Amino acid sequence: MDYVPVKRTDRLTQQVAEQITQMILSGTLQAGHRLSTERELCQTFDVSRTVVREAISILRAKGLIESKGRNGTYVRILQGKEVANSIGMLINLKGHPATVDDLIEVRWALEVQTAKLAAERANEQDLAEMRQILQCMAEDLDDPVNYPEVDLEFHFALARATHNVFFELLLDPLTDALLEGIKQSSQLPGVKEEGYQFHLRIFENVIAHDGEGASKEMYAHLCQSQRVTAQALKEKLEKKSSNPADHQQL
Numbered sequence: 172m173d174y175v176p177v178k179r180t181d182r183l184t185q186q187v188a189e190q191i192t193q194m195i196l197s198g199t200l201q202a203g204h205r206l207s208t209e210r211e212l213c214q215t216f217d218v219s220r221t222v223v224r225e226a227i228s229i230l231r232a233k234g235l236i237e238s239k240g241r242n243g244t245y246v247r248i249l250q251g252k253e254v255a256n257s258i259g260m261l262i263n264l265k266g267h268p269a270t271v272d273d274l275i276e277v278r279w280a281l282e283v284q285t286a287k288l289a290a291e292r293a294n295e296q297d298l299a300e301m302r303q304i305l306q307c308m309a310e311d312l313d314d315p316v317n318y319p320e321v322d323l324e325f326h327f328a329l330a331r332a333t334h335n336v337f338f339e340l341l342l343d344p345l346t347d348a349l350l351e352g353i354k355q356s357s358q359l360p361g362v363k364e365e366g367y368q369f370h371l372r373i374f375e376n377v378i379a380h381d382g383e384g385a386s387k388e389m390y391a392h393l394c395q396s397q398r399v400t401a402q403a404l405k406e407k408l409e410k411k412s413s414n415p416a417d418h419q420q421l
Contacts, residue, residue: 290385
């Protein structure tokens with residue numbers, strides 16, 4: 172493997188860690204590949220064993236490699252879900268709950284483009300998946316438990332239809348917030364039916380491979396989602412404030 176000798180002017184540990192990281196990300200070191208021994212890495216990079224051990228610790232902390240005892244150190248098989256969970260934890264650790272408007276702003280930036288690319292790139296398998304989801308939505312319009320789950324799955328199906336793994340990966344950390352918003356708003360009269368019609372129109376544009384049409388319908392759908400979610404939360408707060416028992420608990 173073609174490693175590059177490290178520069179003495181820079182921090183050696185970081186240089187070694189960065190080189191191995193780049194080789195993992197580029198696929199030169201593939202998942203399941205066994206890393207060279209400490210001695211071999213010392214010779215390759217022309218650094219001390221301490222530097223190599225520190226670099227390995229950095230990579231292990233990043234979740235890029237794992238130690239299997241006497242069997243050596245291996246490149247980990249990373250799952251997109253792990254990355255998404257990390258992003259989700261970071262969001263929660265911030266300690267500042269996002270507002271409905273915060274969430275919608277992110278969805279405008281992410282899902283409007285998702286709809287456009289899905290319409291341009293969707294294949295027959297993608298269309299079949301979305302068609303099946305829409306059928307389930309229609310069947311679950313009177314089901315307050317299943318409907319929110321199926322509604323959200325349509326958005327993930329669109330993300331998958333872009334054939335760009337990052338769209339689904341970026342959407343995944345928002346799952347809990349999105350699902351809660353759908354659950355709250357779908358309790359309002361007529362909201363599930365209205366949302367279903369938006370999904371149908373988006374799908375029609377995907378079938379026609381009309382990226383601009385799909386993105387416009389998604390934008391309109393998100394505006395509708397913002398409106399009904401805010402309304403549902405307002406009604407929930409008003410109900411709490413009118414209940415003396417709930418008011419005492421706040």
